[in-house]
Amino acid sequence: MKKIMSGNEAIARGAYEAGCTVAAAYPGTPSTEILENVANYKEINSEWSPNEKVALEVGCGAAIGGARTLVAMKHVGLNVAADPFFTIAYEGVNGGLVVISADEPGMHSSQNEQDNRLYAPHAKVCMIEPSDSMECLDYIKESFKISEEFDVPVMFRVTTRICHSKGLVTLSDREEVGVKKYEKNVQKYAMMPAHARARHVVLEENLDRLRAYSNKCSLNRMEMNDTKIGIITSGVSYQHAKEVFGEEASYLKLGLTFPMPDKLIKEFADKVDEIYVIEENEPYIENFVKAMGIKCTGKEVLSVCGELNPHILRKAFKKEDEGAGYDVDVSLPKRPPMLCAGCPHRGIFYAMSKYKDLVVSGDIGCYTLGLIPPLNVTDTVICMGAGFSAAIGLKKAFQMGNVDKKVFGVVGDSTFFHSGITGLIDAVYNKTPITLVILDNSITAMTGHQENPGTGKTLMGEITEVIDIEAVVKACGIKEENVVVVDPYDLEKTREGVEKAYNATEPFVLITKRPCALIKEVRKERAHLNCEVVQEKCKKCRMCLKIGCPAITLKDGDILIDKAMCNGCELCKQVCKFDSIVKVGE
Amino acid sequence: MTKSLLLVGVGGQGIILASKILVSGLMKIGYDVKMSEIHGMAQRGGSVTTQIRFGEKVYSPCIVENSADLVIAFEKIEAVRWLDKLKKGGTLLVNDYEIYSLPVLIGKEEYPKGVIEKLKEVVEHCKVFDAFSVAEEVGNVLTQNIVILGALIKALGIDTIDWVEVLKENIPEKLHDINIKALKKGMEL
Ligand code: SF4
Ligand code: SF4
Ligand code: SF4
Numbered sequence: 001m002k003k004i005m006s007g008n009e010a011i012a013r014g015a016y017e018a019g020c021t022v023a024a025a026y027p028g029t030p031s032t033e034i035l036e037n038v039a040n041y042k043e044i045n046s047e048w049s050p051n052e053k054v055a056l057e058v059g060c061g062a063a064i065g066g067a068r069t070l071v072a073m074k075h076v077g078l079n080v081a082a083d084p085f086f087t088i089a090y091e092g093v094n095g096g097l098v099v100i101s102a103d104e105p106g107m108h109s110s111q112n113e114q115d116n117r118l119y120a121p122h123a124k125v126c127m128i129e130p131s132d133s134m135e136c137l138d139y140i141k142e143s144f145k146i147s148e149e150f151d152v153p154v155m156f157r158v159t160t161r162i163c164h165s166k167g168l169v170t171l172s173d174r175e176e177v178g179v180k181k182y183e184k185n186v187q188k189y190a191m192m193p194a195h196a197r198a199r200h201v202v203l204e205e206n207l208d209r210l211r212a213y214s215n216k217c218s219l220n221r222m223e224m225n226d227t228k229i230g231i232i233t234s235g236v237s238y239q240h241a242k243e244v245f246g247e248e249a250s251y252l253k254l255g256l257t258f259p260m261p262d263k264l265i266k267e268f269a270d271k272v273d274e275i276y277v278i279e280e281n282e283p284y285i286e287n288f289v290k291a292m293g294i295k296c297t298g299k300e301v302l303s304v305c306g307e308l309n310p311h312i313l314r315k316a317f318k319k320e321d322e323g324a325g326y327d328v329d330v331s332l333p334k335r336p337p338m339l340c341a342g343c344p345h346r347g348i349f350y351a352m353s354k355y356k357d358l359v360v361s362g363d364i365g366c367y368t369l370g371l372i373p374p375l376n377v378t379d380t381v382i383c384m385g386a387g388f389s390a391a392i393g394l395k396k397a398f399q400m401g402n403v404d405k406k407v408f409g410v411v412g413d414s415t416f417f418h419s420g421i422t423g424l425i426d427a428v429y430n431k432t433p434i435t436l437v438i439l440d441n442s443i444t445a446m447t448g449h450q451e452n453p454g455t456g457k458t459l460m461g462e463i464t465e466v467i468d469i470e471a472v473v474k475a476c477g478i479k480e481e482n483v484v485v486v487d488p489y490d491l492e493k494t495r496e497g498v499e500k501a502y503n504a505t506e507p508f509v510l511i512t513k514r515p516c517a518l519i520k521e522v523r524k525e526r527a528h529l530n531c532e533v534v535q536e537k538c539k540k541c542r543m544c545l546k547i548g549c550p551a552i553t554l555k556d557g558d559i560l561i562d563k564a565m566c567n568g569c570e571l572c573k574q575v576c577k578f579d580s581i582v583k584v585g586e
Numbered sequence: 587m588t589k590s591l592l593l594v595g596v597g598g599q600g601i602i603l604a605s606k607i608l609v610s611g612l613m614k615i616g617y618d619v620k621m622s623e624i625h626g627m628a629q630r631g632g633s634v635t636t637q638i639r640f641g642e643k644v645y646s647p648c649i650v651e652n653s654a655d656l657v658i659a660f661e662k663i664e665a666v667r668w669l670d671k672l673k674k675g676g677t678l679l680v681n682d683y684e685i686y687s688l689p690v691l692i693g694k695e696e697y698p699k700g701v702i703e704k705l706k707e708v709v710e711h712c713k714v715f716d717a718f719s720v721a722e723e724v725g726n727v728l729t730q731n732i733v734i735l736g737a738l739i740k741a742l743g744i745d746t747i748d749w750v751e752v753l754k755e756n757i758p759e760k761l762h763d764i765n766i767k768a769l770k771k772g773m774e775l
Pocket of ligand 3: 533537538539540541542543544545559575576577578579580581
């Protein structure tokens with residue numbers, strides 16, 4: 001049967017067809033939908049882990065236990081999981097282990113564009129790269145087989161254009177492979193130095209076998225056309241290259257890219273006059289080709305920054321330019337992303353924005369948007385969890401420089417469970433007088449509403465225990481009197497909380513508790529609520545505009561509230577000094 | 587011949603759903619199809635695009651500088667923002683609808699005037715319609731995206747298959763009637 005599927009859906013389908021039985025992940029764009037789709041197949045036990053390291057460790061255990069296992073994460077997630085990633089290569093697998101790294105050339109929603117192909121030789125794991133949805137499905141099945149046959153984990157490397165592009169795929173039935181027998185083998189599965197030394201040798205032997213396979217397997221193939229130009233490429237770059245060069249060039253299309261197929265590359269090079277290496281970001285293939293002593297053109301004409309596309313290739317290799325297109329003389333207002341109408345984060349950021357000397361260390365999530373106008377609160381954003389830990393560092397620097405500055409670190413609930421918690425422990429342990437703000441909106445909102453340990457529901461929809469953030473905070477050693485929980489819709493209480501936090505001289509935790517305005521149940525509940533401006537009373541002071549709610553508009557000098565967007569959070573009402581905003585619908 | 591369509595608008599306008607329906611229809615017609623969308627921060631009121639390419643065999647999922655055969659804008663200044671993707675001689679469909687972005691809402695920037703007139707001046711094949719009013723007439727403003735989809739199907743001349751069937755397959759049953767109405771109205775635009 002034929003269906004149209006995104007790369008992520010096809011990966012999930014491939015895992016299902018391959019007889020995969022365990023899957024784990026932490027959500028992150030562009031990888032999120034992989035596990036969401038895997039969870040639809042009841043034959044696979046799937047779960048959201050609190051972070052990528054945990055997900056991979058669960059995966060390692062499951063694979064050792066004999067299950068075909070899939071673990072998914074975005075590129076920066078692999079940094080979090082790097083520790084087990086390097087060691088599982090030494091241990092090998094029992095049931096096949098496939099680790100998805102979803103990279104983001106172009107950084108549509110990421111903080112950097114690291115090229116995770118470089119991880120493969122470093123961690124010594126097999127790497128497989130599909131170039132469209134159909135290959136996502138087929139190659140996942142291959143990956144499980146390869147993982148088991150060569151006793152190595154497979155890193156399945158995709159990019160946003162593959163994850164989020166839809167294409168046609170042909171479906172097959174699931175192959176029930178069951179769960180392999182587990183046998184205790186400490187030499188293989190317990191990495192103390194003596195065992196690891198022996199395993200390193202075995203790993204190199206396995207990689208040698210795999211290299212031989214890489215030279216002859218169907219994932220790496222030559223497509224011979226005109227031989228004046230030979231193109232070596234992988235992933236979505238292959239599709240762009242085909243688009244631009246069609247049959248004018250021959251291709252060496254690489255699907256298994258670590259270990260690299262050395263003999264095949266040599267063979268291909270002998271057949272063509274000139275070689276182009278077409279790949280996004282780092283010169284991973286190019287460096288290998290050049291190290292073999294083969295001349296080629298690649299990053300001399302292609303940038304290491306950003307995504308490739310047919311236009312860039314045409315310009316770089318064919319010196320063709322489409323010329324100017326249509327152009328109209330209209331100056332466009334920007335359209336930056338913003339916190340939704342009725343977003344619970346708005347209240348706390350608004351209260352914080354009153355302290356102009358406050359230094360705020362932010363984190364990854366919707367609340368990253370606290371850095372843009374009109375709220376302008378956040379100073380730094382580094383990575384998941386750094387909201388707290390970077391705040392500690394900032395405070396240390398100020399202390400060392402005798403600067404009296406208050407520092408707040410901000411994380412969300414999902415981020416708190418991900419890796420914020422260790423920063424909290426550090427602040428308590430090292431007695432750093434900062435304020436840790438936990439924005440608990442009871443969901444992982446940024447990536448599209450995934451459950452987390454605080455929401456009371458699992459990925460597969462089961463009801464589960466709710467981890468109580470306040471109790472955890474206290475258990476980590478924050479004193480009772482230094483914890484304040486507020487409803488961020490209540491501006492007065494939120495202000496008081498911020499003031500107390502600002503004046504605190506010990507590690508302090510401020511928790512804001514209010515579910516995300518976009519959660520289905522919340523939307524339903526608040527659908528009939530909204531605020532209105534009583535025009536006769538409005539003094540046009542524009543104070544209400546300072547909170548940056550998309551439901552409030554300034555139109556021809558009047559302040560209007562869009563009824564459809566507004567959810568009646570009443571923040572604007574509390575900000576208006578002239579009582580000209582009223583709530584309706586109750 | 588491969589055709590490239592670019593759908594542009596603002597997060598929350600239902601572009602992704604409209605694209606999905608279009609793509610399943612194109613597949614029914616027998617085309618190879620690739621559709622590419624970018625998620626992420628764009629969901630929070632930012633500008634959103636989906637790119638659809640179809641034909642006998644499609645390689646790259648990307649539409650680049652002035653290579654789109656048709657650009658359809660769900661919001662009018664997004665038409666301006668993405669106009670450079672339109673091929674010379676290509677078709678521009680514009681929904682005459684305004685969504686203010688944050689800088690406009692708070693009075694920092696201005697929403698430009700006369701956008702439609704200027705677009706018409708430069709682009710030879712420019713068609714403007716008001717999908718919001720049509721959706722309002724149909725009885726639910728949320729069907730605006732389906733009205734636009736109807737207009738798009740008409741403009742592409744791919745009304746050879748049963749689009750109502752395709753629509754039904756992609757939308758929950760209780761919303762069928764109103765969306766079918768919206769689609770039909772859209773195809774008349
Ligand atoms: S009550 Fe005010 S701040 Fe809250 S969503 Fe409505 S307009 Fe926005
Ligand atoms: S998705 Fe939820 S948390 Fe994120 S900006 Fe919107 S309302 Fe706020
Ligand atoms: S804060 Fe109140 S008085 Fe001032 S512009 Fe807004 S609604 Fe009018």
